[in-house]
Amino acid sequence: MAAFWAAIVGALSVTLIGLWQSSIRYYTWRRLKRRSEGMMVSAELLWQTNNPCLVLRPPGEIGAEPICIPATLWAVKRYHLYFLSDLDKGCLPETAVEWLQKGNLLFVEMTGEAAIYRAEVRLCGIRSHAQGLLIKTTRPFWAVRIQRRQYARVAVALPIVLERMEETSVHQIAEEVVKPSERSDRQTQRQRFDAVLCDLSAGGFRAELLCEGSPQAAAMLSELLAPQTMVTVHLPIIGLEKARLRARVLTCDRILARCGLGVRIACSFLAPEPWEQEEIMHFVFQKQREELQRRRPSRFV
The missing domain is CATH 2.30.110.10 (Electron Transport, Fmn-binding Protein; Chain A)
Incomplete structure (x- = not known):
């Protein structure tokens, strides 16, 4: 008789735990659905x-x-x-x-x-x-x-150079963001920034720009690269060494890194040439194959 009631209690416990987990999943789904569109x-x-x-x-x-x-x-x-x-x-x-x-x-x-x-x-x-x-x-x-995403994307860390067309006057604090060797570019209405590529696809990229200066300098950097800003990017990819790809900034978020404050931008390419897209897609597929080979277990131990 005791074994019978123990089995009943165990079955009820399993049922209640399942109902509790299902309710948590439902309310999590409902809260996330209400907060996000997608x-x-x-x-x-x-x-x-x-x-x-x-x-x-x-x-x-x-x-x-x-x-x-x-x-x-x-x-x-x-x-x-x-x-x-x-x-x-x-x-x-x-x-x-x-x-x-x-x-x-x-x-x-x-x-x-x-x-x-x-x-x-x-x-x-x-x-x-x-x-x-x-x-x-x-x-x-x-x-x-x-x-x-319309195109395949791969995570990659590469140094790149961004150029921004200066449309308005920049405050003196921008001197903390732009390197002294690059201030001469202001005469040609261009500003150059060193960045690190985070991921890349034939449709766009994400990159991080670090600023070792004050929080005000980081805020100015986010203003210079605000959404809808037009930039050109130089990618260190074979076949694109001399290409200057135009892009538009979609998002610009302030980030924290060990080196200090910075921004992470997401950009989309603007009307790239077909051969430029082919070179980027070839690079992305090559990196994906390398990643699959790295994850694939070796047959020989």
């Missing part, structure tokens, strides 16, 4: 370790311009995700410390090969790591596809 997808297959195309951002705007944190997915557990950021805990500004509190909700934006996804997670803790800052969050059930 197609809801399952987030189970999105998490790949060592993915560098991740950005942690607050769900709501804290201040006039919230600061985002670039991160890499370090580990995936059953109920938690671990993100590694190249930061020191002591260098976080007050605006970032406000939303990096345990229990707060965060948005994780991930750039996939064919789309951009956004998921909502809850911060579980932050601790220092040998390689930077380790951020522990919950593992989400759902994600929103906020943008569909």
Whole structure:
């Protein structure tokens, strides 16, 4: 008789746990659907370790311009995700410390090969790591596809040079952003910036520009590269060494890095030549093949 009631209690416990998990998934889906516009997808297959195309951002705007944190997915557990950021805990500004509190909700934006996804997670803790800052969050059930990509995209870190046409007068503080050797370009109405490529496709790219100066200089950098700004980019790709690709800035987010403040911009190419797109697509496919070969287990041990 005791075994019978034990079986009944066990079955009820399993049923209640299943109902509780289903209700959590439903309310998470409902909250994310209400906050974001896009197609809801399952987030189970999105998490790949060592993915560098991740950005942690607050769900709501804290201040006039919230600061985002670039991160890499370090580990995936059953109920938690671990993100590694190249930061020191002591260098976080007050605006970032406000939303990096345990229990707060965060948005994780991930750039996939064919789309951009956004998921909502809850911060579980932050601790220092040998390689930077380790951020522990919950593992989400759902994600929103906020943008569909027309071309395949690959994560790559390459130094590039951006040029911006100066349309308005720049304040004196811009001298902290532009290198002294590049100030002569102001006479030709151009400004040059050194940047690091984050990802690339035949339709556009993302890049990071770091500023070791004051927060005011970083704010000026975000003004110079505000959305709808026209730039030209020099890509260090075989066949495109002398090409100057025109692009338009779509988004510009302030970021934190170990070297200081900076911005991450997303740009789309403007009417590139067919042969230029072919060179970029060839480069992207080559990097994808190299990544697949790296992940493929060797037959010989």
